[in-house]
Amino acid sequence: MKRIIYLDNAATTKIHLEVLEEMLPYLQENYGNPAAIYSLAGQSAKGVAKARDQVARLINARREEIYFTGGGSESDNWAIKAVAESFAHKGKHIITTKIEHHAVLHSCEYLEKRGFRVTYVDVDAEGFVSPEKIRESIRQDTILISVMAANNEIGTIQPIAEISRIAHEKGILFHVDGVQAVGHIPMDVEEMEIDLLSISAHKLHGPKGIGALYIRKNVKLSSFLHGGAQERHRRAGTHNVPAIVGFGKAAEMVGENMAEKMDKVTLLREYLIDRVLTEIPHVRLNGSREKRLPGNASFCFSFIEGESLLILLDQRGICGSGGSACTTGAVDPSHVLMAIGVPPEVAKGVVRLTLSEYTTKEEVDLTVEALKENLERLRNMSVEYEQYLKRMKK
Numbered sequence: 001m002k003r004i005i006y007l008d009n010a011a012t013t014k015i016h017l018e019v020l021e022e023m024l025p026y027l028q029e030n031y032g033n034p035a036a037i038y039s040l041a042g043q044s045a046k047g048v049a050k051a052r053d054q055v056a057r058l059i060n061a062r063r064e065e066i067y068f069t070g071g072g073s074e075s076d077n078w079a080i081k082a083v084a085e086s087f088a089h090k091g092k093h094i095i096t097t098k099i100e101h102h103a104v105l106h107s108c109e110y111l112e113k114r115g116f117r118v119t120y121v122d123v124d125a126e127g128f129v130s131p132e133k134i135r136e137s138i139r140q141d142t143i144l145i146s147v148m149a150a151n152n153e154i155g156t157i158q159p160i161a162e163i164s165r166i167a168h169e170k171g172i173l174f175h176v177d178g179v180q181a182v183g184h185i186p187m188d189v190e191e192m193e194i195d196l197l198s199i200s201a202h203k204l205h206g207p208k209g210i211g212a213l214y215i216r217k218n219v220k221l222s223s224f225l226h227g228g229a230q231e232r233h234r235r236a237g238t239h240n241v242p243a244i245v246g247f248g249k250a251a252e253m254v255g256e257n258m259a260e261k262m263d264k265v266t267l268l269r270e271y272l273i274d275r276v277l278t279e280i281p282h283v284r285l286n287g288s289r290e291k292r293l294p295g296n297a298s299f300c301f302s303f304i305e306g307e308s309l310l311i312l313l314d315q316r317g318i319c320g321s322g323g324s325a326c327t328t329g330a331v332d333p334s335h336v337l338m339a340i341g342v343p344p345e346v347a348k349g350v351v352r353l354t355l356s357e358y359t360t361k362e363e364v365d366l367t368v369e370a371l372k373e374n375l376e377r378l379r380n381m382s383v384e385y386e387q388y389l390k391r392m393k394k
Helices: 017-026 039-059 072-087 102-112 131-137 160-169 241-255 258-279 306-315 335-339 361-380 383-393
Strands: 066-069 093-097 117-121 142-146 173-177 196-200 211-215 283-285 296-301 350-354
Touching: 017 241, 039 066, 039 196, 039 241, 066 072, 072 093, 072 102, 072 142, 072 173, 072 196, 072 211, 093 102, 102 117, 117 131, 131 160, 142 160, 160 173, 241 258, 258 283, 258 296, 258 361, 296 306, 306 350, 306 361
Parallel strands: 093 117, 093 142, 142 173, 173 196
Antiparallel strands: 066 211, 196 211, 283 296, 296 350
16 A cells, blocks of 8 residues: 655644544444433533533633534634624624635625625735734724634734734724634634634544634624524534534644644744755745744745646655645636735646644655656656746856
């Protein structure tokens, strides 16, 4: 069996063995519906309650502020659409950035078709949004500011606390898409004064199909799914107990020794970036070198198609991506790379490699060697590269 080197942890992560073990009893023995009154159901209800506490502790929230959802995209949709519905009487203006996840951008586009106005704030060449540009975008009718904690494609970490202060100075709600950040960098909703925070379990070594929306206690939002009384009447549907339990265990585990894990992954990321930038010509690093997620390394390689390189890497058992997993197969260049000013002809050569605590130095070395070999192969077949070499000789 071919060895797999998994470097697409921003798309999804390997579930911790301890998380799987925590889930199994709720798939077999403790399978009762937590809404029922018999003791079997009580075991499920206890599992859900424990997980709510575990997720709350990870972000320094109260347990009653955690609402389980079907994942990060649902949490983003709920936050944005529910604020729009609940506060439309105060105004119909929303502020976000040009590099948000499509769960945010498409939710905003949906609202624009229904009479809302959205300001999409520019970012700089490293992907940072200026807090002052956010301030300048505020209007009398602004009801929500939504900014991701860290970008899923280029890893840049935003100045969340500063933006939060600006929002609250004006009495505006502040939503943060924390899907890529929670579990990888410290996220404290009290310290950062976040009103709404989206989280996804499978980005932090938990199961897929489960997430959460943190809603600050004094924020009154409309229900997202109507039906039963689950999630305090705000999100109907039978609880996915095994996934919720796994989410809780994963949250507990990533919160343990987070600083040590961050340091380990960051050192390995820097080793990868250093090798690529020094040993491979015609490459650029996307995003901030310093203020980026510990495991994120996003590159644009000139004179090649990133998809072709990814296919060749896959033949070596190396899993990477061209950016967001949610845009795989898209023909147009990444909206994130366009927003930070990467020329389209360069953006087509994007490759994102994202590490985890399971990644080893040996795997990074094998990946760099595979990159060098396959880039040379692809460039030797590139008419564009041949023309470049001829120009250099003149």
